[in-house]
Amino acid sequence: MGYNFAREVDRIAEQYPERLAILCVHADGSEERIEYVTLQKQTNRLASALSRMGIKKGARALVLLPRGVDSYVVYLSLLKLGATVLPGSEMLRAGDIRYRVQHADVSVVIAASNLTAAVDEVRVDCPSMKHFFSVGGAVDGWTDLDGLYDLGTSAEFIVETEDTDLCFLSYTSGTTGGPKGVMHTYDWPREHLAVAGTYWFDAKPGELAWATAGPGWAKWVWSPFVSILGNGATAFVYQGRFDPAAYLGLMEKYKVGLLCATPTEYRLMAKVNGIENYHLSLRSAVSAGEPLNREVIDTFSRVFGITVRDGYGQTENSLLAGTLQDMEVRPGSMGKPFPGMRVDIVDDDGNVLGPNEIGHIAVHKSFPALFKGYLSDPDRTARAFRGEWYVTGDKGRKDDDGYIWFEGRSDDIIISAGYTIGPFEVEDALVKHPKVAECAVIASPDPERGAIVKAYVILRNPEDANDPGLVAELQEHVKQVTAPYKYPRAIQFVESLPKTTSGKIRRIELRDMEASKA
Numbered sequence: 001m002g003y004n005f006a007r008e009v010d011r012i013a014e015q016y017p018e019r020l021a022i023l024c025v026h027a028d029g030s031e032e033r034i035e036y037v038t039l040q041k042q043t044n045r046l047a048s049a050l051s052r053m054g055i056k057k058g059a060r061a062l063v064l065l066p067r068g069v070d071s072y073v074v075y076l077s078l079l080k081l082g083a084t085v086l087p088g089s090e091m092l093r094a095g096d097i098r099y100r101v102q103h104a105d106v107s108v109v110i111a112a113s114n115l116t117a118a119v120d121e122v123r124v125d126c127p128s129m130k131h132f133f134s135v136g137g138a139v140d141g142w143t144d145l146d147g148l149y150d151l152g153t154s155a156e157f158i159v160e161t162e163d164t165d166l167c168f169l170s171y172t173s174g175t176t177g178g179p180k181g182v183m184h185t186y187d188w189p190r191e192h193l194a195v196a197g198t199y200w201f202d203a204k205p206g207e208l209a210w211a212t213a214g215p216g217w218a219k220w221v222w223s224p225f226v227s228i229l230g231n232g233a234t235a236f237v238y239q240g241r242f243d244p245a246a247y248l249g250l251m252e253k254y255k256v257g258l259l260c261a262t263p264t265e266y267r268l269m270a271k272v273n274g275i276e277n278y279h280l281s282l283r284s285a286v287s288a289g290e291p292l293n294r295e296v297i298d299t300f301s302r303v304f305g306i307t308v309r310d311g312y313g314q315t316e317n318s319l320l321a322g323t324l325q326d327m328e329v330r331p332g333s334m335g336k337p338f339p340g341m342r343v344d345i346v347d348d349d350g351n352v353l354g355p356n357e358i359g360h361i362a363v364h365k366s367f368p369a370l371f372k373g374y375l376s377d378p379d380r381t382a383r384a385f386r387g388e389w390y391v392t393g394d395k396g397r398k399d400d401d402g403y404i405w406f407e408g409r410s411d412d413i414i415i416s417a418g419y420t421i422g423p424f425e426v427e428d429a430l431v432k433h434p435k436v437a438e439c440a441v442i443a444s445p446d447p448e449r450g451a452i453v454k455a456y457v458i459l460r461n462p463e464d465a466n467d468p469g470l471v472a473e474l475q476e477h478v479k480q481v482t483a484p485y486k487y488p489r490a491i492q493f494v495e496s497l498p499k500t501t502s503g504k505i506r507r508i509e510l511r512d513m514e515a516s517k518a
Contacts, residue, residue, distance in 0.1 A: 002162040005189035005226060006043065006079040010158075012232045013040035019206055020234045024069050025250065027240035034069055036232075041154040042073050046145070047080035049152030053143070055131060057082030057159050060169065061108035062100060063215070064088040064115045067237050070135050071215040074110055074145075075225060079186075082159035083108070084166045089216030091483040094121040099178050101126040104169055104375060110145065113137035163187035169375060170218045172315040173413060173422030181375030182218070182315045191369035192222065193230045196319035199338050200311050202284055203233035203258055210236040210251070211260035218315040219288070219418075223260050233258070244268040248278045255281040262289045262418035263296070264449050266308060270299040282306045284325070288313065289418030290450040291406050294331035310334050312361075312404070314392055315420075316384070318369035320361075321404050333403040334396075341367065345398050350387030353397075358407050361396040362389035412507050414443040416451050421486050423507065426453055429481035430488070433474055435464050440497050440505045444490055444514040455488035456497060456510055465493040 012019070017037035024032040034042075055061075061083050065071045078085050086104060088097070090112065097118055100106065108131045109119055116132070116139045123129060134142040161167075167186040171179040201223060203209045211223035228235045236256055240246065248269055251259065259282055261269075266287055269275070282304055288311040300308050311322035312334035320343045323335035337343035342364035345353045353359045363370060365388055373381040384390055395407040414421040423441035430439045437460045444454035457474070464470055471491045478487040498509040 001160060002165065003187045003190045004079060004082075004158060004161050005167075005186075005230065006076045007158055008189070009036070009076060009229050010040050010156075012229075013037045016205075016232065019232065021229065022069050022072055022235045022237060023208065023254070024067075024237040024239065025254075032069055039072065039076070042149070043076040043080055044154050044157045045149045045152035046073060046077040047152070048155075048157040049148040049150075050077060050081055051157070051159075052151055053131065053148070055081055055083065055108055057161070058084065058165070059108050060084045060086060060104050060106045061110060062086040062088050062097070062104075062106045064090060064092065064097075064109070064111035064119070065135060065215050066090045066112055067214050067239050069237070070112075070145075071220075072225065072229070072235070074135070075215075075221075079161075079167070080158045082161045082165060084169055086169045086171070087216050087218065087221060089214065089483060090115055091485055092118065092216070093480065093482055094118045095481060096483055098122040098125055100171055100181075101129060103178065104181055107131060109133070110135065111142075113139050113142075116142055161186045166372075168218075168221060170221070170315050172218070173420050173425060174380070177380075177424065179422070179425070180377060180380060183372040183375055185372055188318075188369055189226045189230065192226055192318045195338050195341065195369060196222065196311070196313070196322075197227040197230055199324055200309070200319055200322040201227040201231075201258075201260065201286060202325060203228050203231040204283075205232035207233045207257040207283070208236050208254060209233045209258040209260075210238075210256045212238075212242075212247075212262065212265060213260075222313070222318070242268075244272050248272060248275065248280070251280050251282065252278050257281060257283045259285045261285075261287060263287050263292045264290075264417040266292065266296045266300070267448055270296045275299070276303050278303075280304050280306075285309065286311055286322070288319070288322075290415050291332060291334065297329060297331050312406075316371040316390070316392075317363060317367065320363055320392075330403050333399075333405050336402050336404065343404070344389075345396055345404070346386060346389050346391065348386065350385075350389045355400045356397050358395055358397045360386065360389075360391040360410060361394045361404065361406075362386065362391045364388055365390055409443075412442070414441070414451060414453055416443070416446070416453060416485075417449040419485050421453060425482055426455065426478060426486050426488060429478045429486075430455060430457065430474060432481055433477045435459055435461065435470070436474070438497065440507055440510060441488060442507050442510045442514060445517075446489075452489040453486065454490040454492065454514065456492050456494050458494060458497065462493075462495065 013036035213219035309323040313319035345359040438458040443451035498506040
């Protein structure tokens with residue numbers, strides 16, 4: 001019998017049935033609470049009902065849900081079915097959905113009722129889609145998921161899975177071509193819990209833990225889902241929009257014990273006027289997605305007596321390095337590799353480099369939580385390895401004491417406010433606008449987001465650059481073509497772009513120009 005994370009959560013429900021599993025606060029302040037035993041019964045009901053609807057083990061299901069209790073119930077139910085879950089952000093547009101469905105041969109879509117229209121746009125292009133379930137309201141042409149629970153049974157329901165069965169298929173941006181489908185098998189949550197959930201995230205049984213990542217991202221699977229429920233803690237969920245003062249107020253009111261947020265969220269909270277008037281109950285605070293600056297660490301330490309600990313990982317693996325409890329914090333460093341984990345700095349040939357030499361941040365291929373490759377893309381999978389080492393795409397160095405320091409991306413990927421954005425996706429959206437002839441997209445340094453997406457644009461008619469509304473028009477166009485978080489926050493009109501003799505855009509020259517302005 002293979003590992004199934006849903007069975008792990010059921011065990012906690014059997015041992016501590018009345019323990020609170022999820023506390024969800026809606027934007028209007030109303031609350032929704034669900035105990036572990038209720039979560040167990042609901043997921044049994046939904047899984048058995050979906051099985052009666054014809055959903056079989058191995059089915060690939062795209063899930064498009066916002067933060068809330070439904071995400072936990074749907075994910076666990078699909079795992080009980082032995083399905084493959086494709087986490088999908090609520091910000092995905094029709095083109096993003098079409099790509100994922102066609103690339104992964106998706107047969108099941110479970111979407112919030114306000115997100116179904118984007119799926120309907122591409123139905124005709126995606127014949128593999130057979131089952132459509134809406135959440136939060138009835139939609140024409142969709143089965144209302146809320147109505148399925150009566151078809152199921154609360155008795156134990158879980159399909160036997162093998163460790164090697166495909167569990168999560170998360171899409172991450174690439175520098176060229178479409179997003180890559182990162183394959184993780186059913187044993188991945190076990191390995192993630194053993195490393196990140198124990199040594200870094202450190203959620204305690206019964207503790208109210210708030211990990212702010214939204215469903216649709218690998219980080220939601222990491223922390224709000226696996227690391228909180230897998231440790232028997234209580235997942236705190238807030239459905240309102242991010243507001244730094246509101247976040248501080250919520251933590252104070254509900255006595256949140258563990259916080260996991262992005263550096264951007266921490267930076268903005270640290271700037272709240274009167275931050276010293278909030279009285280928090282934080283035991284632990286962690287951050288991941290991009291390097292955390294010293295100002296934030298110092299502010300939280302001075303005001304709340306808590307050390308915000310940094311961590312580093314990727315969709316393709318798990319957390320690879322971090323500042324553990326009681327470890328010396330070196331601001332700007334991502335910390336050290338976890339005990340027993342082979343993470344190092346290697347050169348282009350996979351040779352391990354010495355202290356303070358800059359090279360690729362890499363993890364040895366023996367790491368149990370490493371992905372199983374990119375779906376249907378052996379070439380890109382092979383290019384991710386240097387001999388025995390998987391290279392992350394980030395450059396770094398190790399100091400004499402083993403702390404790892406981030407030195408930049410080795411490719412053109414943009415990391416903005418914790419989002420990973422491929423320049424190709426933004427460029428592809430921009431050139432679809434009739435006024436754009438050519439463009440290049442890079443990361444531009446930003447004090448709050450770490451970096452923002454900036455586009456250098458050549459117009460078909462140079463005179464259009466005088467139109468004061470064109471920048472906003474192009475930004476809105478990108479938001480409509482692809483997920484809105486990818487839109488260029490800065491646009492500069494140019495007459496030419498730096499290129500190699502073979503015609504490839506030299507983004508490095510544009511990045512150097514931006515860095516010199518910072």
